[in-house]
Amino acid sequence: MKRTYMITGVILALLGAGMSVNFAAESPDPMAPRAEIRYVSPAPPYGLPQTIEDLENDPVTPEQLRLGKNLFFDTILSDDRTIACASCHRPDHGFASPDAKSPGVHGQVTLRNAPTLFNRALAKSFMWDGRIATLEEQVLNPIIDEREMGLPLEEAVSRLKQSTTYSQAFQLAYKNGVTQENLARALAGFTRRIWLGNSPVDHFVDGNVGHLSVEARTGMWIFESKGQCWRCHTPPSFADEDFHNTGVGVRNGVAEPGREAITKNPEDRGKFKTPTLRGLTLTPPYMHDGSLTTLEEVVEFYRKGGEPNPNLDRHIQPLDLSDDDARNLVEFLKALSITVDPPENQ
Ligand code: HEC
Numbered sequence: 001m002k003r004t005y006m007i008t009g010v011i012l013a014l015l016g017a018g019m020s021v022n023f024a025a026e027s028p029d030p031m032a033p034r035a036e037i038r039y040v041s042p043a044p045p046y047g048l049p050q051t052i053e054d055l056e057n058d059p060v061t062p063e064q065l066r067l068g069k070n071l072f073f074d075t076i077l078s079d080d081r082t083i084a085c086a087s088c089h090r091p092d093h094g095f096a097s098p099d100a101k102s103p104g105v106h107g108q109v110t111l112r113n114a115p116t117l118f119n120r121a122l123a124k125s126f127m128w129d130g131r132i133a134t135l136e137e138q139v140l141n142p143i144i145d146e147r148e149m150g151l152p153l154e155e156a157v158s159r160l161k162q163s164t165t166y167s168q169a170f171q172l173a174y175k176n177g178v179t180q181e182n183l184a185r186a187l188a189g190f191t192r193r194i195w196l197g198n199s200p201v202d203h204f205v206d207g208n209v210g211h212l213s214v215e216a217r218t219g220m221w222i223f224e225s226k227g228q229c230w231r232c233h234t235p236p237s238f239a240d241e242d243f244h245n246t247g248v249g250v251r252n253g254v255a256e257p258g259r260e261a262i263t264k265n266p267e268d269r270g271k272f273k274t275p276t277l278r279g280l281t282l283t284p285p286y287m288h289d290g291s292l293t294t295l296e297e298v299v300e301f302y303r304k305g306g307e308p309n310p311n312l313d314r315h316i317q318p319l320d321l322s323d324d325d326a327r328n329l330v331e332f333l334k335a336l337s338i339t340v341d342p343p344e345n346q
């Protein structure tokens, strides 16, 4: 099966022109300027579904996408003007945070690890406990969150209205200019177009085997057989968008509430949303609490059967993996972070 591939040149042409100059003046901390361009495109890359409902329901113009990007990098949306979305979702760190808990405004830190924003167009719910249903809702959340950006939405809207640059940019992007709804649309439209695909694994499953090392191929086999990983980490994003208790965060046999806090169902105790496995080499530390720092540690965690607690998922059991198996599994996970560029035979 052949999939259409968005050629990098087209992406650069679409996003590159006139994008960052004004913005750089407003943001003192550009955070790996332009690294993000590699990952942002109007259409999904090779290896991901080419038709995604959420994407089709949210067509964006180049002006809207550019506005969303500028907002994502701008500290104007935080109370003390020190924090941008990109401070925690760092483009040079796979749109995740290098800190287990990220610093927000006024010296506060987040309660959980900031996850990657890759392929969120495929998400069915947001946050580690899935408490948010739509991306439009989710992108406004960090602005008001006291641990993150701590800015009331009315204040955010009024700041944007006062800025000549933003007034014009909103006017160009949306007929009715700066509104709270347009702020959400712009941020969601941009976030929805941060992708990672086109990995050696995607080529391998399409029959183009040469890109995947022998070690990673063996690792893939373990992933799909005795590792049991595939039960929850299902393609294309290698996440089933469901909630499971793997024992992360368990102290003295007691799990954190996790999903139970949302559903009030005791069976959901200690369950968290399965994260994507694309981009892992870019995004340490891992897990909702950022408690594991290397992929070797993650594999070791699963090898010993997670962390015992009354609600541990039945698929989390001690694994019979040799040291070679464990190494190969890590090689497979690493392959999901590589992009084959340009793709061959396309
Ligand atoms: C201070 C750090 C911080 C800032 C600033 C921040 N985030 Fe986040 N973000 C997080 C953390 C932590 C989570 C996970 C929280 C949880 O699950 O309880 C998260 C979760 C998300 C998610 C959900 C991802 C998923 O797969 O469930 C999205 C989307 C998101 N943030 C987008 C944004 C946008 C857009 C902005 C800017 C308006 C932003 N974030 C600003 C730390 C931050």
Ligand code: HEC
Binding pocket: 223, 227, 228, 229, 230, 231, 232, 233, 243, 244, 245, 246, 248, 249, 271, 272, 273, 274, 275, 276, 277, 280, 283, 285, 286, 287, 288, 289, 298, 299, 302, 303, 313, 315, 316, 329
């Ligand atoms: C029962 C479902 C389930 C199985 C089986 C499973 N996982 Fe997970 N995985 C999860 C959940 C849920 C999380 C998040 C746990 C948390 O933070 O509380 C996770 C987290 C991870 C992470 C961290 C990703 C990040 O960005 O933080 C990696 C890596 C990972 N799993 C790899 C694997 C591998 C490799 C296997 C097989 C050995 C495996 N998983 C088996 C559900 C599962």
